[in-house]
Amino acid sequence: MSNISIPLDVAAAEDHLMRFLSVEGVTGSERNIGLAVCDALKKIGVPESAIRFDDANKRIPLPTETGNLIVDIPGTRPGPRLLFSTHLDTVPLCAGAKPKREGDRIVSDGTTALGGDARTGVALLVVVAETLIKHKLPHPPITLLFTVREESGLHGARELNPADLNGAAMCINVDGQMASELIVGAVGQENWEVEIKGRASHAGVAPEKGISATLVGAVALAEAKHNGWFGKVVKPDGRGTSNVGIFGGKDNKPAGDATNVVTDYAFIKGEARSPEAAFATKIANGYKEAFAKAQSEVTDYQGDKAEVKFSHKPSYPPFELGKDTPIVKRATKALQMLDIEPVYVFSNGGLDANWLDKHGVPTITIGAGQAEIHTIKEYVNLKEYEKGCRLGVLMATLDD
Numbered sequence: 001m002s003n004i005s006i007p008l009d010v011a012a013a014e015d016h017l018m019r020f021l022s023v024e025g026v027t028g029s030e031r032n033i034g035l036a037v038c039d040a041l042k043k044i045g046v047p048e049s050a051i052r053f054d055d056a057n058k059r060i061p062l063p064t065e066t067g068n069l070i071v072d073i074p075g076t077r078p079g080p081r082l083l084f085s086t087h088l089d090t091v092p093l094c095a096g097a098k099p100k101r102e103g104d105r106i107v108s109d110g111t112t113a114l115g116g117d118a119r120t121g122v123a124l125l126v127v128v129a130e131t132l133i134k135h136k137l138p139h140p141p142i143t144l145l146f147t148v149r150e151e152s153g154l155h156g157a158r159e160l161n162p163a164d165l166n167g168a169a170m171c172i173n174v175d176g177q178m179a180s181e182l183i184v185g186a187v188g189q190e191n192w193e194v195e196i197k198g199r200a201s202h203a204g205v206a207p208e209k210g211i212s213a214t215l216v217g218a219v220a221l222a223e224a225k226h227n228g229w230f231g232k233v234v235k236p237d238g239r240g241t242s243n244v245g246i247f248g249g250k251d252n253k254p255a256g257d258a259t260n261v262v263t264d265y266a267f268i269k270g271e272a273r274s275p276e277a278a279f280a281t282k283i284a285n286g287y288k289e290a291f292a293k294a295q296s297e298v299t300d301y302q303g304d305k306a307e308v309k310f311s312h313k314p315s316y317p318p319f320e321l322g323k324d325t326p327i328v329k330r331a332t333k334a335l336q337m338l339d340i341e342p343v344y345v346f347s348n349g350g351l352d353a354n355w356l357d358k359h360g361v362p363t364i365t366i367g368a369g370q371a372e373i374h375t376i377k378e379y380v381n382l383k384e385y386e387k388g389c390r391l392g393v394l395m396a397t398l399d400d
């Protein structure tokens, strides 16, 4: 490693991580992990008055135990306020995780995921605060943000009131794998869904009197595929991806309930992603046209058609930071000081960074060792975690 010295207490950093990994907090149920973080912060000398939960959970359309956790740390030198963010919640597969150390890794017992996504980030933020306070390192004003319900749709970051960030000029979000990888942009997403109401009829006695909702859906999807809107989408005016995630009936049941009845109802739900919000909308509209065509093709013997209700709406906006953005320069400089070659990544999935950027805070996402996330093979790479912690401390203390 390089010759710069960062007074990182590696054992303490691993203890924080181990502790946070052992506290359950699946998406929507972040109270206990939020309190564990408050506890840790108070122990390292952050005054209780600097720690608060916002009311984002009141605006999130899903039950959520607490708001985002926000912590202000006064600067010990002047400078633009830095925001450090990560998410408190884990995917449901992490429920009951029992973290244990195996060499340079922390693993689960193989029956659950681990939750390094994003408890590595949670621990890293606490480690940054602890290191700054303990070693009295000069730093500008800092805000720590621990969001809720990231895994179920980036809700906490979306519903954040930007005024709560106290004018933060830039953000370091911690939610990645390798310390060398800097996520500088991500796609935006548009969700679409369609409800098809056909008409039931006896499939053996009078199939011609029915209008099959299943067939309308099938013909529409084949049409969308034929027109290049399914999967990887590459057109002269844009690129993106799309998927059909759910093809079923009412209330998560199958479409139709017997082979001898023409299916009268189907529900289909999908998504479209693109680096350009307008192109994600265009992909959704490609599906819309395909469903309209299928509607006109699938009729009963008198020419009656199914009722097709198609709707789409943006889920999160895309963003991309230029190489000369102050936060990108800051991260690049810090990595170079650590003798790590930066790799700039554009993500095909949304992050809290998408919303933080939308809220006016240019946000880079760094990695701190989470690996094989959302699977029972998930583990934390402790070498990367340590590098991530050093990167975090360095980014907090670099000259502007």
Ligand SMILES: [Zn+2]
Residues within 6 Å of the ligand: 087, 117, 118, 150, 175
């Ligand atoms: Zn994550």
